[in-house]
Amino acid sequence: MKIAFAGLRHNHIYSLYNEVKAHPELTVVGAWEETAEAAAAAKEIVTEPFYDSYEALLADPQIDIVAIGDYYGIRGKRVIQALNAGKAVITDKPLCTSPEELAEIERISREKQISVGIQLELRDDAALRTAAEIIGGGALGEIRAVQFTAQHPLNYGVRPGWYFEEGKHGGTFNDIAIHAMDALTWVAGSAYERTLFARQWNAYATEVPHFKDCAQFNGQLANGAAVTGDVSYAGPAAAFQLPSYWRFTFWGASGYLECRVGAETLTVAAAEDTAPRTVAVKPVARRTLEGFLTEVRAGAPADNTAGCIAASHAALMLQRFADEQR
Numbered sequence: 001m002k003i004a005f006a007g008l009r010h011n012h013i014y015s016l017y018n019e020v021k022a023h024p025e026l027t028v029v030g031a032w033e034e035t036a037e038a039a040a041a042a043k044e045i046v047t048e049p050f051y052d053s054y055e056a057l058l059a060d061p062q063i064d065i066v067a068i069g070d071y072y073g074i075r076g077k078r079v080i081q082a083l084n085a086g087k088a089v090i091t092d093k094p095l096c097t098s099p100e101e102l103a104e105i106e107r108i109s110r111e112k113q114i115s116v117g118i119q120l121e122l123r124d125d126a127a128l129r130t131a132a133e134i135i136g137g138g139a140l141g142e143i144r145a146v147q148f149t150a151q152h153p154l155n156y157g158v159r160p161g162w163y164f165e166e167g168k169h170g171g172t173f174n175d176i177a178i179h180a181m182d183a184l185t186w187v188a189g190s191a192y193e194r195t196l197f198a199r200q201w202n203a204y205a206t207e208v209p210h211f212k213d214c215a216q217f218n219g220q221l222a223n224g225a226a227v228t229g230d231v232s233y234a235g236p237a238a239a240f241q242l243p244s245y246w247r248f249t250f251w252g253a254s255g256y257l258e259c260r261v262g263a264e265t266l267t268v269a270a271a272e273d274t275a276p277r278t279v280a281v282k283p284v285a286r287r288t289l290e291g292f293l294t295e296v297r298a299g300a301p302a303d304n305t306a307g308c309i310a311a312s313h314a315a316l317m318l319q320r321f322a323d324e325q326r
Contacts, residue, residue, distance in 0.1 A: 001296065004063045005031040006054055006078060007070025008042040009160050012092040016067055016119055017046065019289055026065075026293075032057045034070070054078070058085040065090060065296065071160070072175065073168040076101030079116070083108040088296045090117035090289075093178050095312045097170030102316055106309050115301045117292030118308040122183045122246070124288055127259040127266055130281040131250065132187040139270050140252025143188040145226045148180055149244045151235040154204045154213055164208040172200060172215040174319040176231035179246075181318075182311035188250060190221040192314040198322035204233060217318060 003026055005017060020026045032051040033039035039050060051057040057066070058081060066082040068075055068091040076096030082089045083105065095118050096102050109116050122128055135143065162168040169175065185191045196219055200212035213233040221227060239245055246261035255273075259266035259281075269276040291304040 001025055001064045001293075002027050002029045002062050003065040003067055004029050004051070004057050004060070005046065005067045005069065006033075006057055006082075007068050007074070008033045008046065009035070009038045009071055009162060010069050010092055012119060013067065013069025014045060016069070016090070016092070016289070019287075020067070023289070029060070029062060030057065054081070058082060058087065063087055067091070071162040071168045072170045073097050076105065079105055080108065083112060083114050083116070086112065086114065088115045088117075088292075090119070090292050092119050094118075094170065094174050094315065095308065097174060097316075099313065099316045099320065102309065102312050109301050109305060109309075113300045115292060115295040116305045116308055117288070117295075118178075118312070120179060120182045120288055120308070120311065122179045122261060123186075123291070124284065125261045126281040126284045127261060127263045128183055128187055128248070129284045130279065131248070131257055131259045131266060133282070134257060134268060134279070135187060135250060135252070136189060139268065140250065140255035140257055141271075142223060142253050143190065143221070143225050143250055144253055145228075145251040146184065146188055146221075146248065147228045148230075148246070148248045150176055150180065150229070150231045150246050151239055151242075151244060152176060152231075152233050153235045153237050153239040154233040155237070156205050156207065164205060164211050166210055169211070171319040171323065172212060172231060172233060173198065173217065173322055174315045177215070177217070177229060177318055178311050178315035180229055180231070181314035182307060183248075184221065184227065185307065185310065187248070188221060188225065190223040190225060191310060192227065192318075193220050193222045195219040195318050195321040198318060198325065200322045200325075215322065217322070219318070 030048045031046045066087045181192045198217040200215045203214045205211045205213045216230045219227045250257045255270035265278050
């Protein structure tokens with residue numbers, strides 16, 4: 001299968017580029033970047049030829065898949081164009097920045113039978129997959145409440161400048177919480193249903209007061225379980241190494257489980273336990289890219305596309321709820 005990259009202004013897209021380059025079934029045929037400065041930087045990494053325009057890329061009949069890593073605010077438009085051109089699409093998160101764009105993406109994907117994927121890397125985490133197995137096996141009973149923290153470093157002046165330009169980011173909830181919206185479905189066994197409280201505010205990026213870098217919320221899963229999360233850009237430079245980074249606590253009807261993304265163990269206390277137990281995580285074989293490619297090979301969207309659309313919808317509705325607060 002042949003893949004081309006469109007938009008190279010976020011480092012996340014390069015992790016996909018490297019994974020694709022190492023994949024035996026995939027060939028990168030080219031790339032495109034709208035801005036000259038970003039294109040020049042990209043050419044230090046991307047060795048394939050660059051197209052003169054996005055339209056030229058989409059018109060290339062050899063391309064099966066378009067990988068999109070452009071700034072968030074333009075992604076929905078880029079995805080819709082690619083789907084209309086008959087190309088399968090995989091993006092860094094988020095997929096788009098409005099529910100209206102998402103509805104159009106879902107419609108075209110369904111009508112044209114074209115798959116859509118998102119780099120939702122928590123799907124590849126061994127700790128969360130082990131947690132899903134334990135919870136799915138009934139050790140905790142039905143999940144009643146979930147708390148998670150995912151504070152990221154702001155890295156102002158290091159992150160791409162477009163992050164802080166009005167209209168290009170689309171909101172901190174949509175940027176980060178989408179990972180949790182996806183993971184809750186297959187770890188807790190119930191999809192995110194509605195938001196009860198959401199607050200977003202500017203606390204760290206004081207140079208750009210419009211950028212709401214802090215984001216906390218409380219919501220509800222379809223089974224009635226409570227969800228409380230913090231996805232703020234409030235962490236120091238070492239945030240990715242802190243124990244609070246993507247730490248999930250699950251409270252079941254008959255037990256407790258806590259895990260951290262990237263950890264080698266998790267903690268469980270079932271109803272019969274007189275003390276918490278440390279459980280080693282199990283290695284996982286499933287990869288985010290493979291879930292998407294399975295659908296592309298089959299020639300029709302299925303569970304992977306549905307999961308990406310559902311996670312996007314939940315994150316976008318959370319973002320809209322927060323945006324509407326005064």
